[in-house]
Amino acid sequence: MKIAHKALLVSITSFLxxxxxxxxxxxxxxxxxxxxxxxxxNINNAKDFGxxxxxxxxxxxxxxxxxxLKKISEINPSLMTxxxxxxxxxxxxxxxxxxNLNEFFNVNQIKxxxxxxxxxxxxxxxxxxxGIKIKxxxxxxxxxxKITIISPKLxxxxxxxxxxxxxxxxxxxxxxxxxxxxxGKALAIEGFSVSTKQGALSIGNIIWGRDxxxxxxxxxxxxxxxxxxxxxGNAIEASLSSSTVxxxxxxxxxxxxxxxNLENIYSNFVDSTFKLYDSIDVNDLQLKSExxxxxxxxxxxxxxGKSGIIKNRYSSSPITIELKNSPPSxxxxxxxxxxxxxxxxxxxxxxxxxxxxxxxxxTLKISNGSVSLKDGFDLSYNYSVSNLNNLTDIKxxxxxxxxxxxxxxxxxxxxxxxxxTEVRKTTPDKVKKELATVLTxxxxxxxxxxxxxxxxxxxxxxKLINDGGTIxxxxxPEKPINLSILTDLQSAERSKEEIGFSAKAx
Numbered sequence: 001m002k003i004a005h006k007a008l009l010v011s012i013t014s015f016l017x018x019x020x021x022x023x024x025x026x027x028x029x030x031x032x033x034x035x036x037x038x039x040x041x042n043i044n045n046a047k048d049f050g051x052x053x054x055x056x057x058x059x060x061x062x063x064x065x066x067x068x069l070k071k072i073s074e075i076n077p078s079l080m081t082x083x084x085x086x087x088x089x090x091x092x093x094x095x096x097x098x099x100n101l102n103e104f105f106n107v108n109q110i111k112x113x114x115x116x117x118x119x120x121x122x123x124x125x126x127x128x129x130x131g132i133k134i135k136x137x138x139x140x141x142x143x144x145x146k147i148t149i150i151s152p153k154l155x156x157x158x159x160x161x162x163x164x165x166x167x168x169x170x171x172x173x174x175x176x177x178x179x180x181x182x183x184g185k186a187l188a189i190e191g192f193s194v195s196t197k198q199g200a201l202s203i204g205n206i207i208w209g210r211d212x213x214x215x216x217x218x219x220x221x222x223x224x225x226x227x228x229x230x231x232x233g234n235a236i237e238a239s240l241s242s243s244t245v246x247x248x249x250x251x252x253x254x255x256x257x258x259x260x261n262l263e264n265i266y267s268n269f270v271d272s273t274f275k276l277y278d279s280i281d282v283n284d285l286q287l288k289s290e291x292x293x294x295x296x297x298x299x300x301x302x303x304x305g306k307s308g309i310i311k312n313r314y315s316s317s318p319i320t321i322e323l324k325n326s327p328p329s330x331x332x333x334x335x336x337x338x339x340x341x342x343x344x345x346x347x348x349x350x351x352x353x354x355x356x357x358x359x360x361x362x363t364l365k366i367s368n369g370s371v372s373l374k375d376g377f378d379l380s381y382n383y384s385v386s387n388l389n390n391l392t393d394i395k396x397x398x399x400x401x402x403x404x405x406x407x408x409x410x411x412x413x414x415x416x417x418x419x420x421t422e423v424r425k426t427t428p429d430k431v432k433k434e435l436a437t438v439l440t441x442x443x444x445x446x447x448x449x450x451x452x453x454x455x456x457x458x459x460x461x462x463k464l465i466n467d468g469g470t471i472x473x474x475x476x477p478e479k480p481i482n483l484s485i486l487t488d489l490q491s492a493e494r495s496k497e498e499i500g501f502s503a504k505a506x
Contacts, residue, residue, distance in 0.1 A: 030502035033405035033472035036380035041300035052186035052209030071122035145191025199228025247278025398480035
């Protein structure tokens with residue numbers, strides 16, 4: 001009986017395989033998905049933030065000068081008594097050289113520039129802190145060559161003066177929530193470094209500037225270097241030449257911080273014209289470890305918005321990961337060896353995409369999306385969704401069109417050969433037949449629309465596995481379809497033709 005059952009199963013499988021093999025060889029009239037066009041944005045060099053640090057000269061009267069002294073003394077009496085202030089003048093500038101703070105906190109010089117009284121409160125046009133060193137009892141150190149704050153908020157100026165004492169800040173004087181109240185028009189940090197037992201981090205410059213009229217900010221960090229060790233004592237290194245974000249929308253960030261829920265996300269985007277920023281540039285990123293290295297010239301993103309239509313272009317330079325030594329854990333070592341045997345000791349990939357959001361019609365179009373692996377594959381995708389103004393449930397979103405294209409550039413052959421020789425200890429042809437059998441039986445294991453779609457896709461996948469080339473998956477419904485249909489294909493009361501589904505290998 002058992003033998004009879006096995007014979008019957010083999011006969012059915014063989015019949016289905018032959019049938020599907022014939023289907024796979026038939027020429028299909030189905031449409032081919034679009035191959036994405038490469039996108040390239042030039043990576044911009046570091047920006048000049050000088051405009052944020054230009055100040056008009058200030059004059060204050062003698063009485064205002066005296067009020068300033070009084071306010072400083074009220075917040076931090078020790079600053080006036082334990083340091084050597086330079087000559088004071090009518091500009092409201094105070095320079096303190098080598099203030100005597102405490103053994104764990106040292107500052108070479110403090111500049112309080114443009115001090116003045118506004119509505120009874122103490123304000124400054126600029127605060128400079130030079131030669132800061134902070135260390136703890138474990139001899140771990142944190143240092144800044146210079147920190148500059150332009151037009152610090154009242155809370156920020158008060159916190160700085162409070163910190164510049166000859167004693168530790170009491171808990172009652174400072175609440176962690178005060179961090180959320182900090183701010184100013186511009187910030188520059190030069191020569192930051194921190195050293196601990198685990199490693200060292202240095203940053204050449206951190207700069208932030210705010211344009212109050214346009215309600216946008218610019219941010220830049222330059223020359224990041226990190227050195228540390230993993231849990232086995234092996235060296236880890238990382239470096240970044242620069243990262244710059246220009247034209248950051250303050251309005252949308254404020255909206256998000258006050259209304260963090262899915263229902264309001266889209267309306268907040270629309271209110272802010274969805275323009276998060278003008279540009280992002282990441283230059284020269286490198287990571288090194290005992291096991292692998294990663295290098296890329298950078299990433300870019302460009303956004304433009306006009307009349308409710310926001311366009312974004314994202315592109316990456318080639319990202320290269322080079323495998324070096326096998327990692328210690330069994331799982332990681334297994335994956336490491338498998339990747340090398342497949343033929344990817346050096347992995348180079350790239351990602352690009354364009355998008356267009358129309359807040360007038362509540363539609364989003366993604367075009368020229370691509371993920372590519374050198375000597376592996378090119379994956380292209382394009383799609384369009386609508387009804388974005390009803391995001392309380394993702395199932396309310398409609399799919400207007402979808403195209404996915406996979407171009408095989410040798411990865412299938414590499415993976416099948418590896419699986420055949422290293423895992424199954426057989427031939428690639430036998431592995432292909434086994435895969436074809438599984439794919440042929442796949443539609444039987446499902447029902448409804450899922451069975452229809454699986455049937456068409458399976459036959460085209462068999463052709464791709466046997467012959468290589470390209471496979472396209474396209475959905476072009478006559479009318480937009482709700483995403484809920486795609487989340488439960490077995491229960492969906494639609495046909496393959498109604499949702500415009502097709503698959504094609506060529």
